[in-house]
Amino acid sequence: MITSKQIRQMWLDFFKSKGHLVVPSKSLIPVNDPSLLWINSGVATLKDYFSGKKIPPSKRITNSQKSIRTNDIENVGVTARHHTFFEMLGNFSIGDYFKKEAIEFGYEFIFNVLKLPKEKIYITYFVEDIDTYNYWIKNGVDPSHMIKGTRETNFWDLGQGPCGPDTEIFYDRGIKYDSRGIELLINDIENDRYIEIWNIVFSQFNNDGENNYTELATKNIDTGAGLERITSIMQDAPTNFDTDLFLPIIHEVEKLTTFKYDINNYFIKDSTQEKINTYFKIIADHIRASVNAINDGVTPSNIGRGYIIRRLIRRSYRAGISLGIKEQSFLYSLVKIVKDSLIYDIDIKKVSNVIKNEENLFAKTIKEGEKLLEHEISKNGNITMEIAFKMFGTYGFPIELTNEILQEKGIKLDLAEFDKYLKIHQEKSKKTDEIGMDKVINSLAVVPDYVSEFIGYDYLKSKSKILYLLSEEKQLKKVTNKNDISYLILDKTPFYATSGGQNHDYGYMMQNGNKIEVLDIFKDKYWNHVHKVRGVIDSSLPIECFVDKEKRLGFARGHSSTHLMYHALRETYPNEIIEQLGSNISYDHFTFDFGLDHKPTKIECQNIEKIMRSYIKMHAKRNYIVTSIKQAQDMGAWMTIEESEYHDANKVRVVEFENITKDLCGGTHIENSGLIEDFKITSVDSKGTNVYRLRVITSKESVKKYLLNQIKEKQTLLKTLIKNNQNFKSNYSKDYPKELPNDNLLLEELLKKYDDIEVDIRNDYKNLLKAKQNEDIDLSTYKSILINNIDTYIIENSDPILLKKAVVQLREKNPLALIIGISNLQNNNYFIMLASKKYDSTIYFKKMQEIFDTKGGGNKIVSQGSLISQLTTSDLIAKIQKEVLNA
Known part of the structure; x- marks a missing residue:
């Protein structure tokens, strides 16, 4: 059986062979696009290329873009092909090929790559689009399989702007899915027999907003093919849920419940099993969306995207309850199986923790919430919107979940009334920022x-x-x-x-x-x-x-640096497509977000700094050129700014730094690159899968202040390390320059020297640790005493490493004993360790915490931590024996 991973790769490989650049899937969180809550299609991440805002890295692009749509969550699990998270396969032409080539590619992929039978494929097209009809026929499609469509079914038009006809490709799954025939397609009737697998949009006209259409000078191709749908057809699955994209998750859930998922129930239609199947589908779908969204940086909350993810987690959690799953949290355990079913790099530990915390939070409130609903229903046979809103505000119940619970009981709730309550609540609280709304002037x-x-x-x-x-x-x-x-x-x-x-x-x-x-x-x-x-x-x-002149100069330095650094990034990663994903420029620093397949290394950051300092030395003159977007593209300008910066396409501003870069930009800039003075990357942070944020400072004064602070912190650290490690290595220099150099490059060299010393100290410590691990310990020197009928060892050693080794070896040799190890460190600070195979070490450790200033923890077998006491070691042991062991 062909797998979904193979299908995805076949698509990308095919279009790569046709000259398309393969671009990786972008984050589900839109960048600089407030019109979208989620990335909801393959083309959504490419809008800037189609609009002319940015120059595309290639005129032919292909991708498999992860997407989320959440406008009708209640249908997920009920229908055969509705999902919140899905992957859209796409091939795009930006002013390159058009109908003829797009249809040839479609024909070749369907019949030569997927090898689908011709008698199973039907094509719809816009009735006035004769070219599309002729191209399909010329390629070999049976005319009887070509279905005329109307403006409503086969013309993509959003009002003012680019638009055009489309052609849709359907697969006929046969009479067992619906006895009706081709009239289902002709009359555009919803059905499970003819499945749309691919839509090709021909962006051919411009709509002036009054439905007057003119031919576009530059025509584009925008396509979308559902990976889930193609996989269900290639695997002969009744629904998308019965494929290798969902079944591994469903089977994992089956291990937690006595209920089983039945693929054949699609045909049997047993009502009880249908409900059971629906619960499995809800969990499988919602956990895919939640895992990927959280991995891309969304946190469950009561606003925006966070509210959607909270709702998905809680809806799937409740589906688990309906399946009889008893665990307080179980969804988090599905993260790995989700990762294995896809191709994306997912931080399993991070995502699992977020989901588990959300489950635990919901578990604490769901019982109280449902109890309140049951009480109100038993009292009045119904509930008021006031109660429903209280469920939302007090118990964190999404109103949609309350509505679903009531629907199961045959009770209707007017959701429009909920909006009125929400508005009243917002006006009373006067905290519009807490619900994700901006103040309107x-x-x-x-x-x-x-x-x-x-x-x-x-x-x-x-x-x-x-x-x-x-x-x-x-x-x-x-x-x-x-x-x-x-x-x-x-x-x-x-x-x-x-x-x-x-x-x-x-x-x-x-x-x-x-x-x-x-x-x-x-x-x-x-x-x-x-x-x-x-x-x-x-x-x-x-x-x-x-x-403010000084702050304006800071802004100018930062903004010019973002453009020059963008060029430096392209030099540092010549084989990567570096895309700017956002920046935040303040007068004293700036941040720059960009996509990369790995976290920038220390050496790579140093290379970026080196390139930037070479730009600074060039004193490259800055020029402003006011022109049109078209002319800006022709001169090779990079388009990296927000759309609002060039609302007039015939009057845009290009910022040029001579012999380095040209960029569209409306910001303020320095007169030449030398005025940046200096450049330092102070941190590199991950902002989601393959998205990284550089934090940067400029100007000699800012960089010097930063370096001096780093040197001061490093000197303090080295003094501590040298003090703690001088017993095994004494040749680390304790002499620091009385006067630090005034030159930033010399300060950098000094900081690097300190970094090297730190590495040496830590390596020596590791070697010492290894040596001590191999030292033999004479256990015969340790004697046990009987305390409360427990064979007890209380041992001490000034070296915590040797103490740990002794405690572990004693525990293995004396599994019925309780071992307590104490090491006097310094400044009234003790290291303590408790271990036993028979007795719960945490019980004794907690007793110590009640008596002493103790930090740490552990498990039944071993607990360890630190203890602060003014007592001598012998007095401390006596106090432990009396107040902990004899208590």
Whole structure:
């Protein structure tokens, strides 16, 4: 039987052979795309290439993109092919090939690669798209298998923007799935017989928003083929759940319950078994979505994506209860089997812990919640929305789960009423940020168009006219209270508004002798700069603006560095497709997110720093070029900024650093690369699967301050290590320079020297440890005493390593004894270890914690930790014997 992994690879290999670049699946969390909650299709991660926002790495691309859709979770497990998590196979042409080639590829893959029988394949097409019909026929499809479609069924159109006809490929599973024939396709009737496996969209026209269509100069191909659907057909499975993508998970769940999943029930349709199958399907589907989403950085919560994942975990947990699973937590144990069924790198330990914690949390509340529902139903035969909302607010029950429980009891709940309760609750709490909503400045509706000019590229101060003075709700003439917050739109402003990864400028305004505090600057829907300010203002008078020069220079250094570093990354990883996934630029540091198949190593980071310092030495001149997106593409500009930065496609700004890079960008920049002064990567963090974040500082002063702090911390560490290890190695230098060098490169060299010393010390310690592990211990020197009829050893050794070895060996030789080991370290600090094969060591360890200042823990066989006491070792042993062992 062909596996899903083989099918996925066949797709990628086939389109690679046709000149397509294979791009890896991206994170389920959209990057810089607030229009999407999840990545929900193969094309969703490529939107910037199709829109012209970014230059594609290839005009032909193929992928297998993990996706999530959660608009109708209640149908999961009920239907044969509905999932929250799925994989979409795609092949894409960005201004390259079009209908003829796309259809040829489709025909070849279906019949020559998958080797599906021709009599089983049916094709739908848009009735006016004669070219598509002719291409399929020319390739060898029987005309009787070509089905005309309408604008509703075979024309992809979202209103204003690119659109076009599509062609859909269906597989006929035969009469046993539905006795009706081809009329199911002709009349677009939902059925389980004709399964759509592939959709090819021809992006051919532009819709002006009034349904006037013109031919696109550059045409594209966007396709989607469901891996789950193709796998079910290739494995002759009644539903997608009966394939190797889901069955291993289902079989793992079967080990936890007396119930069994029955594939054949699709045809038998036993109502009891159908419910049982549904519970298994819910768990298998939801755990796939939860594992992958959590691995990509989503945490269960009460807002946004976190709420969806919490709901999936809780819905599948309740399905487990319905299957009679008694364990308080069980979903976490399925993480590994999910990983094994897919191809993605999943952090099993991290994901398992998150899911287990969520299960335990829900287990504590579900009993109380269901008890409350049962009580209300028994009292009134129904429940009010007030109670349902209390379930949500107090017990953490998703309203959808409450609704499902009630539906099983034949009780209807009006979910629209829940929305009203939620709105009232939000207004009362006045904490919109806690539910994931941004504050809306309703008064901005009075601003009709783009009225404000940004002059901050050339000026850091201005005398401006106030066009609009606003509160959150209305337009104002004056603000008389110095503590009141208002919003200003000026005819011209030197203040940069947060955008393109760069945070807003700092500074202040002056009017009539009043100093006005600038709190925030952001852009409205027309790209006007809106200034959030605090102070006394008169809208009829001019106002002076002053940008903080030093902070602006910091922003400029950081923003220019992001572009130059992006180029340095491409030099460091010449064989990788390096994609910028976001940046956050402040005046004192910046972060840069990008995709890579491994965590950047220390040596790779040093290479990036070396390249950046070479750019700094070049003093490369910065040039601004205002042009169109098309011309920017022609000159090889990299498009790495947010879409809002070039809302006018005919007027975009290219930032060029001569002989290094050209990028589209609306941010502020330094005049030449030399003004960056210095460059240091201070940390590398993982932000999800194959996504990493560099934290960077620039300027000589910032880097020097960082290096001096690192050197100080390293000196402190080395002093401690040398002190603790001088008994076995005495030639580590304790002499530190009385005066540290003033040059940053010399400081780097000194820090590296300290790093090398630390490595030597730690290696010596490891060697010592190995040597001690091989030392023989004379156990005959240790004698037992009888305490409370327990054969007890209380031993001491000044060396904790030898003490551990002695305790373990005594335990093995005397399994019926209790062994207590004590090592006097220093400064009233003792290492203690308790071990036994017969007696629970944790009981005695807890007694010690009650009497002494003790930290640590363990299990029944061995417990260990530290103990702080002013007593001598002999007095400590006597106190342990009296108050712990004799108690």
